[in-house]
Amino acid sequence: MELAGKTVLLTGATGGLGRAIARALAARGAKLILSGRQAEALEALAAELPGAGHRALAADLGEPGAAEKLAAEAGEVEVLIANAGLPASGRLPEYSSEQLAKALRVNLEAPIFLARALEPRMIERGQGQMVFVASLSGKSATPLSSIYNATKFGLRGFALGLRTDLGPLGIGVSLVSPGTIREAGMYADSGAKPIPGLGTSSPQQVAGAVVKAIEQNKVEVAVAPLRQRVLAHFALSTPGISVKVASGGAGQKAAASVVEGQLHKR
Amino acid sequence: MEVAGKTTLLTGATGGLGRAIAAALAARGAKLILSGRQAEALEALAAELPGAGHRALAADLAEEGAGAKLVADAGEVDVLVANAGLPGSGRIDEYDAEQMARVLRVNLEAPMQMARVLEGQMAARGRGHMVFIASLAGKSATPLASIYAATKFGLRGFALSLRADLSSQGVGVSLVTPGFIRGAGLLADSGAGAPPGLGTASPAQVGAAVVEAIEKDKVEVVVAPLHQRALGHFALCAPSLNVRTASGGLAKKSAAAVAAGQLDKR
Numbered sequence: 001m002e003l004a005g006k007t008v009l010l011t012g013a014t015g016g017l018g019r020a021i022a023r024a025l026a027a028r029g030a031k032l033i034l035s036g037r038q039a040e041a042l043e044a045l046a047a048e049l050p051g052a053g054h055r056a057l058a059a060d061l062g063e064p065g066a067a068e069k070l071a072a073e074a075g076e077v078e079v080l081i082a083n084a085g086l087p088a089s090g091r092l093p094e095y096s097s098e099q100l101a102k103a104l105r106v107n108l109e110a111p112i113f114l115a116r117a118l119e120p121r122m123i124e125r126g127q128g129q130m131v132f133v134a135s136l137s138g139k140s141a142t143p144l145s146s147i148y149n150a151t152k153f154g155l156r157g158f159a160l161g162l163r164t165d166l167g168p169l170g171i172g173v174s175l176v177s178p179g180t181i182r183e184a185g186m187y188a189d190s191g192a193k194p195i196p197g198l199g200t201s202s203p204q205q206v207a208g209a210v211v212k213a214i215e216q217n218k219v220e221v222a223v224a225p226l227r228q229r230v231l232a233h234f235a236l237s238t239p240g241i242s243v244k245v246a247s248g249g250a251g252q253k254a255a256a257s258v259v260e261g262q263l264h265k266r
Numbered sequence: 267m268e269v270a271g272k273t274t275l276l277t278g279a280t281g282g283l284g285r286a287i288a289a290a291l292a293a294r295g296a297k298l299i300l301s302g303r304q305a306e307a308l309e310a311l312a313a314e315l316p317g318a319g320h321r322a323l324a325a326d327l328a329e330e331g332a333g334a335k336l337v338a339d340a341g342e343v344d345v346l347v348a349n350a351g352l353p354g355s356g357r358i359d360e361y362d363a364e365q366m367a368r369v370l371r372v373n374l375e376a377p378m379q380m381a382r383v384l385e386g387q388m389a390a391r392g393r394g395h396m397v398f399i400a401s402l403a404g405k406s407a408t409p410l411a412s413i414y415a416a417t418k419f420g421l422r423g424f425a426l427s428l429r430a431d432l433s434s435q436g437v438g439v440s441l442v443t444p445g446f447i448r449g450a451g452l453l454a455d456s457g458a459g460a461p462p463g464l465g466t467a468s469p470a471q472v473g474a475a476v477v478e479a480i481e482k483d484k485v486e487v488v489v490a491p492l493h494q495r496a497l498g499h500f501a502l503c504a505p506s507l508n509v510r511t512a513s514g515g516l517a518k519k520s521a522a523a524v525a526a527g528q529l530d531k532r
Contacts, residue, residue, distance in 0.1 A: 001505070030521040058298075059335065068363060090386050091385075091431055092378070092381060092382045092431070093383075093385050094391075096381060097334055097382070099380060100375075100379060100382060101375065104370070104374070104375055104378075106277060108370070108374075108416065108420065112358070112366065112413065112512035113366065116361065116363075119359050120359050137423075138423065141423055141426030141429075141430060142427060142430065143427065143430040144427075145427050145430060146423075146427035146428040146431060147378070147424070148427075149426065149427040150374065150378060150420045150421070150423050150427075151421035152423065153404075153420050153422055153423025153424070154374065154417065154419050154423065154506075155419075157403075157404065157407055157416050157418065157419025158412050158413070158480055159412075160407030160415065160505050160508075160509055161407040161408065161409070161411050161413075161414075161415035161416070162358070163407075163509050163513070164408065164409040164509055164512045164513045165357050165358075165409055165410060165412060167509070167513050168513055169280040178317075194304060219505060219506040219509055220505060220506065224270060235501065236502060237499070237502065239426050239486065240485040241488065242426075243427075243429050243430050243433075243485060244433075246430045247429070247431075254454060
């Protein structure tokens, strides 16, 4: 699907990856509905993006019912980019019942509810595209990440299943799966150093992947150096071995330094 | 971990697979806490199982907070078998928000909330085991099953990561992953046959797989004939090709028959 002139709803728009995605789409001529929790930051972003007709719609997808409300307020949407996400890192008992529910809501339920709300109109028009920003953590389980892994594995399963239902109706469904991203996004924000030897990608590459997913209706675009993609595929196809390796000291240590920097985002 | 003498909390105990799992565990000498929605059916099952000390604990895991409450009511638990699940079949726009939230809660959030509460007590004792009943639908996305895929992919990611967190603490985490099951369970109850040529497994095999997972601390035990396991692995590793195949007429037809027979379970 061509992006020029299309109305695109983007969640998590003021996060590091969100901003990069917003810029890339605006540069292609999309009209953006920017969503996130901070109304002022959204308005500022809407004003600074190239092109015209962008608007801001604040929503906290951690609240029950917020996704349906956002979809209703957005009105006609031709492209959905479900990008908002919480890191949900750390050991499970460190989470309260409500924190756990909130992580599931933002990362998994809200994208599903947005898709459900937007699907009927897309089917009527026989045109539309949904992009779910997943993660290599949707393929590869790692320590201190059980809630995040649940949501990102889940999002992959949902999107792949949805594509079988909607593809024949003219609606595209894509996954964009970033690995370790430098400079912006939840990994960079944690302040942890990237794992040596695995490489990183840039927020601009994630944005490029979103554009590619929409324009070429890709099933999944992974955004990571070859080594990370190979490891993730290995983890996906041989989880027994992968979990054993990831349980070792180096895996635990790397995970712990990320968790430390993400405590304030629960 | 030996099953004999262990207090085992089993959810979805009066479903077809639940009964087979309960029978297998009781035959090995486990003391069962049987949970499900129907108090009378649970009491009857507790009375008819071999061995002594079984009890019934009714809970509707679709209700908010029910997972954590069930674990609190159960008291000291050595083994958790999270088996309860809703089919979640059909297209997402056929679901209202409440129905969708129920599937997500029963299939994914409740097992996570139970594990959250149990992890602390098991780690403190340095002993315990958690078994999550997933599905080949947690590896392979199919038509009219996007919500189910979201929950079952999610449960796999969750369990694999949790295993990495708990293996050093003496607590085991396993997945038991059934394919098409004959005679009882979600597919058999729908009245639709399994797709031709793929074979089926029996509920008793699922029961035996749960025992094997606990006693040998397996990462994942798949309960399906070889060709289904091969297809599931293919779908996992080559989702694009799989999604294309699954979008075809034959897969759609067989999925539609299953969804039609599961309308009463939304």
